[in-house]
Amino acid sequence: MDLYFSDVFEVSRKSLDDYGAFNISLITDLPLFIDPFLLFQSPKKEYQELHNSIIKYLEFLRDQSMSHRISEGLLRSWFYFSEVKQNWLGFTLQGNAGRGLGKDFADALNSNLARIFASFGREHITRGTHLEKLCLIKRGVGRDTISDFTTNLIKDSLLRYTESFARKNINPKYTERIPVSRVRFNYAMERWESSEYTLPIYADDYVLLTPKDILTKDDVWINRSDYLVDLNRILDAVPNEQLRAELDKYLISVLSQEPKKEEYDAALIEFTIRHPELIDRYIRYKEDHGDQAVERSYQKVADSKLLYVEQFGALVQYLSDNTLFYSILGNTAHEAYQRILFLKDVIENKGGWKYLYKENEPIRKEEDTHILYRLTWFGTPSDVSHEVDDGRGPANFKISHGSQDKTIVEFKLASNPQLRQNLKNQVEIYKKASDAKVGYKVIFYFTDAELRKVQNILEELELTRDKNVILIDARKKLSASKVA
Secondary structure, eight states, X not given: OOOBHHHHTTOOHHHHHHHTBOOOBSSSOBSOEEOHHHHHHOSOHHHHHHHHHXXXXXXXXXXXXXXXXXXXXXXXXXXXXXXXGGGOBSSOXXXXXXXXXXXXXXXXXXXXXXXXXXXXXXXXXXXXXXXXXXXXXXXXXXXXXXXXXXXXXXXXXHHHHHHHHHHHHSOGGGEEEEEEEEEEEETTTTEEEEEEEEEEEETTEEXXXXXXXXXXXXXXXXXXXXXXXXXXXXXXXXXXXHHHHHHHHHHHHHSOSSOOXXXXXXXXXXXXXXXXXXXXXXXXXXXXXXXXXXXXXXXHHHHHIIIIIIIHHHHHHHHHHHSSGGGOOSOHHHHHHHHHHHHHXXXXXXXXXXXXXXXXXXXOOHHHHHHHHHHHTTTOSSEEEEEEESSSSEEEEEEESSSSOEEEEEEEETTOTTHHHHHHHHHHHHHHHHTOSEEEEEEEXXXXXXXXXXXXXXXXXXXXXOTTEEEEEOSOOOOGGGOO
């Protein structure tokens, strides 16, 4: 089954490991991200130079923003970036085509350069300069945006990294010499330049490898959520009682009697804009604990390799070798339903449940079940779109075969606190928005308590006999030899 880079290009997984590259899936993006802090923190000189090159470009943008109003043409040239989809990493899981960094990102960066980035290169609190400052202020600028921006600014290095591996390890029949646009910035000409590389080709596009030691999962080290949680601790460490008093007074003046988290967080961000030195205090704290970032990211990437490549890959291989899973034909409703049932049977009765655990702990993210299901649709003639937003929110999967044959599939974990509301509303809404005839709800449960929770919800919603609601028992099973 040609699911991963190693399969498609006929190289050993060991050769990729030895090279330091992550063995990406060429079926779906994996939720891994480049964290620029890992470049900053690394003892490798080449990584530190890459981080310096990122900061140099941001300083260029800042100087341009502060010196004159930037035209729409230059804004597009300097601030807009496409997603580098060829690395098959990211958040969307919809194939490998993401949204890129367009007008919203460009406007946010341009408007914040003079305020938040004004001290770039001249910091006196932090040990270095960090582009992640942007994500601390602008809501919606998260790990995927920071990763995409970083990837674009180090694209030349990643291309050369991939080219070096390809020349030594990949049969030339799988590679081509191709031009790639916007790979390095010419400061004399103030424009992006193209270059040519010998790269592995898949589905008429090049593929990009990424070193494991600059990847993370869940969030980058410097992030908005941590900042909002840590702000009080940061203030306690700041030798400025007046600043603490100002925050307390400000919060009293702007918050309602019983503020929701969104209101409280917005107030903290507004206070931060007035006192940007708080950002540098937070970043210095993160710098001082940088070893934890390296250790955390190493473990998360190792866990991702185990789950997404080794365990999910083994489950897909089992489905291929031992079932009729990949010979199912029919309309999308039949095909989707039968594949769900095959997956259910393998997990419940053929030992497949063990691929959903890591060190005896079950998966706890619904996106992991989405990745598994997307991998199992390898080779189908149907179009399988993930997180499709047809106007009323994103559905997990839309399976379509032409314009008239569409089916929606929603995956949920029984542990999801919004499960009842999801079951009540989601699939019917998505079916109408997508003109789908059928919608399935698939729920994974890992404990007896989770099963009871689901059963109670289904009974309350009168869905107990609904064949379109499918439960998958992923509880640990004893082997036959251990059953008394």
